[in-house]
Amino acid sequence: MDTISSFCFAKPIGATNAPGFHAAPVIALDTALPLMHIFVHFPTIRKLMMKTPPSWLALWDKSLEGYLHLRTxxxxxxxxxxxxxxxxxNAPHPIIYHSLLGIKDPIDDIGSINKPLISRPISTSDLDEEAFLLVFAGSDTGGNVLSSGLIRILDNPRVHQRLKQELQEAWPSLENKPRYEDLEKLPYLRAVVKESLRMNHAVVNPMTRVVPKGGASIGGHFVPEGTTVGMSNCFVHxxxxxxxxxxxxxxxxxxLEPEAENLDSWxxxxxxxxxxxxxxNLGNCELYLAFANIFRKFDLRLDGFSATDLKWRDVYLPLHIGSDMNIFAAPSIA
Known part of the structure; x- marks a missing residue:
């Protein structure tokens, strides 16, 4: 959440500095996540909640105080x-409002005015919706891939050792930090990132689409125009x-196998x-940097948790259920 709030709004919320990592906005999003199904299938309820004063929501559920802080x-x-x-x-770098409002990028050497991403006049509620969409979409998705990928790597000594060896060879001195462009060229790290994405799926609920005019052939069956269709990523992965x-x-x-390039499209x-x-691009950058830093800088082992304990239920995103994922960590001596 720190990354997405810094990147999109130039206002990091300081989640990683929260005592015990219990950041109020993160807890608020976790609390709201099970409501996603309601919001998807009953959009009127979502609209009512968006119009509800944040202070009322906090009275209803104290864990939503972080939502109040973020929304404010x-x-x-x-x-x-x-x-x-x-x-x-005054923004230190371009943020989303430069593009949404078509305002000149202060770092743009050409000095041209951006074309607004939305053609009609943008209201406060429009911008509020866009901002919250980016926060929700940019937080739990990457976090889920990192946490579930971390557990699966540590649960497989062969994978763990091969990844650490590649990182130690490519990053021999911790003082000389590699760039993202260097890390994405490491074959086994790239394979680990892709497999972590595949096993987590990001969004597991079917992403609905409306069949365009004239209809379409889907899986060998004709589907008439106007039909809402969708398929879960799980069925592909x-x-x-x-x-x-x-x-x-x-x-x-x-x-890493000979036919691996054919898998990218799936x-x-x-x-x-x-x-x-x-x-x-931001999501991939986060994954490469996080996996590389974690496994290069720390010696890790699981504490009473294994990949078989990775259970989740579909709340649009995969919501992990069960015991906490506990790991012993010590600074790497190499």
Missing amino acids: MLGQQIRDILADPSTLS WNETLFSPDARVFRPERW LVSFGKGPRSCLGI
């Missing part, structure tokens, strides 16, 4: 920008024909086509 922070930023767009010149053998087994080596964690995730 973003709302104030939006109001300040709409009142005086020149305040964007766990397909034994595509990811054989053992599609439900965490095996990074599958991405990795749909970020979606595909014109409606694919806007944050795919």
Whole structure:
């Protein structure tokens, strides 16, 4: 959440500095996550909740106080920008409002004015919706892939050792930090990232689409125009024909085999086509940097938890259930 709030709004919320890592906004999102099914299937309830004063929500559920803080922070930023767009010149880097409002990028050497991403006039509620969408989409998705991937790596000594060895060879001195561009060239790290994305799926609930005019042929069947269709990423990622053998087994080596390039088109964690995730590059950057830093800088082992304990239920995203994921960690001596 620190990454997405810094990148999109230039206002990090300081989640990683919270005592015990119990950051109120993170807890608030975790509390709200089980409501996603209600919001998806009953949009009127979502709209009512968005119009409900945050202080009322906090009275209803104290764990939503972090939501109040986040909404207040973003709302104030939006109001300040709409009142005086020149305040964007104080941002340390381009943020989402430069593009949404078509305001000149202060770091743009060309000096041209951006074309607004939304053609109609943008209201405060429009910007509020966009901001919260980015926070929700950019937090739990990457966090889930990192946590579940971490457990699966540590639960497999062979994978763990091979990853550590590659990182130690490519990053011999901790003082000389590699760039993302260097890390994404490491074959086994790349395989680990892809397999972690495949096994977590990102979004597990079917992403609905409406069949365009004229209808379409889907899976050999004609579907008339206007029909709402969708398919879960799980059915692709766990397909034994595509990811054989053992599609439900965490095996990074599958991405290093001769036919591995053919698998890339079936990795749909970020979606595909014109409606694919806007944050795919940022998401990949986070995963490479996080996995590399964690496994290069620390010696880790599981504490009473294994990959078989990774159970989740579908609340649009995979919501992990059960005991906490506990890990012993010590600074790496190499």
